[in-house]
Amino acid sequence: MIDEAYALAERGSADEAVRLLERSGQDGEAAAWLELGAWFLSGQIIRRDLSRARECFRLAGDGGDAQGATLYRNFLGIGVGGDRDWPGAVALLRRAAGTDRDAAAQLALLEAMALDPEGDPSTTFAPRELSAAPHVASFEGFLTAAECDYLVNLALPIMQPSVVVDPRSGAMRPDPVRTSHAAMLAWADENPLVHALNRRIAAASGTAVTAGEPLQLLRYTPGQEYRPHFDALPNVTNQRVLTMLVYLNEDYEGGATSFPKSGLSYRGKTGDALLFRNALGDGRPDPASLHAGAPVTRGTKYLASRWIHQREFMPMR
Numbered sequence: 001m002i003d004e005a006y007a008l009a010e011r012g013s014a015d016e017a018v019r020l021l022e023r024s025g026q027d028g029e030a031a032a033w034l035e036l037g038a039w040f041l042s043g044q045i046i047r048r049d050l051s052r053a054r055e056c057f058r059l060a061g062d063g064g065d066a067q068g069a070t071l072y073r074n075f076l077g078i079g080v081g082g083d084r085d086w087p088g089a090v091a092l093l094r095r096a097a098g099t100d101r102d103a104a105a106q107l108a109l110l111e112a113m114a115l116d117p118e119g120d121p122s123t124t125f126a127p128r129e130l131s132a133a134p135h136v137a138s139f140e141g142f143l144t145a146a147e148c149d150y151l152v153n154l155a156l157p158i159m160q161p162s163v164v165v166d167p168r169s170g171a172m173r174p175d176p177v178r179t180s181h182a183a184m185l186a187w188a189d190e191n192p193l194v195h196a197l198n199r200r201i202a203a204a205s206g207t208a209v210t211a212g213e214p215l216q217l218l219r220y221t222p223g224q225e226y227r228p229h230f231d232a233l234p235n236v237t238n239q240r241v242l243t244m245l246v247y248l249n250e251d252y253e254g255g256a257t258s259f260p261k262s263g264l265s266y267r268g269k270t271g272d273a274l275l276f277r278n279a280l281g282d283g284r285p286d287p288a289s290l291h292a293g294a295p296v297t298r299g300t301k302y303l304a305s306r307w308i309h310q311r312e313f314m315p316m317r
């Protein structure tokens with residue numbers, strides 16, 4: 001039936017393909033709702049419609065599809081395709097935790113956090129200033145060791161060679177400047193635990209959580225590095241003004257984050273975070289923000305990286 005829907009869409013009958021998936025969904029085929037939700041989310045076969053995607057994932061989950069249930073819960077926790085309902089997302093997580101090990105792991109970590117009813121940290125963060133130009137600050141013990149382990153285990157099965165933004169075309173492509181592997185936690189992978197960590201990053205950096213690009217989890221094995229580069233992009237109107245890095249482990253050698261213009265070099269312990277400013281007041285890249293991840297010489301370095309823009313990065317409706 002899903003093959004049939006694809007065949008219809010390829011022949012130009014996308015509306016008919018949608019109706020076919022809807023009919024199978026109504027007949028109890030939960031996988032049809034999941035498929036249709038994916039179509040509405042990607043926008044490749046039919047026009048992107050995030051609220052319809054969210055509704056399809058809800059129907060898939062209600063029909064017993066575990067992936068649909070996960071996607072609906074993630075969208076509810078973030079606020080994609082409709083109102084954000086944090087208590088609702090946590091309640092769904094609690095209901096799933098009996099049979100779903102990942103849901104149980106998320107719930108245990110969330111319950112150990114001091115969060116307000118919206119999922120924002122109820123504590124404040126004290127940065128330690130490391131350098132004024134470029135502006136760099138650290139937050140020691142920003143994530144717990146258990147939170148770091150959770151992120152590493154989440155990333156391992158979905159790691160891909162890292163990409164960079166091509167400054168001419170704007171497209172993402174692999175480049176020898178960045179030889180690590182990375183997992184990008186887009187909305188579908190931004191589960192309530194990841195979302196709570198993104199809100200912690202937003203609170204500590206004094207930014208809106210919607211201004212962040214998807215959290216990236218990076219893995220560097222010996223010889224891999226991120227050569228000197230700027231996170232800020234030339235000629236954009238919604239600049240990547242800040243970067244937050246969180247060091248997820250410490251049992252490796254080499255791999256320090258360094259700022260060649262100021263001579264600052266930082267190697268966080270497990271759970272430490274580094275926040276730096278990439279742009280000048282007017283949004284132009286700050287030349288002093290040049291930085292690098294030095295080659296790892298032994299062991300494996302795991303890092304979480306979040307690029308933060310001036311305004312909302314991607315509309316959620």
Ligand SMILES: O=C(O)CCC(=O)C(=O)O
Binds near residue numbers: 255256
């Ligand atoms: O690996 C590092 O220490 C630097 C990572 C980095 O520069 C980035 O993710 O933008």
Ligand SMILES: [Fe+2]
Binds near residue numbers: 229243291
């Ligand atoms: Fe960077």
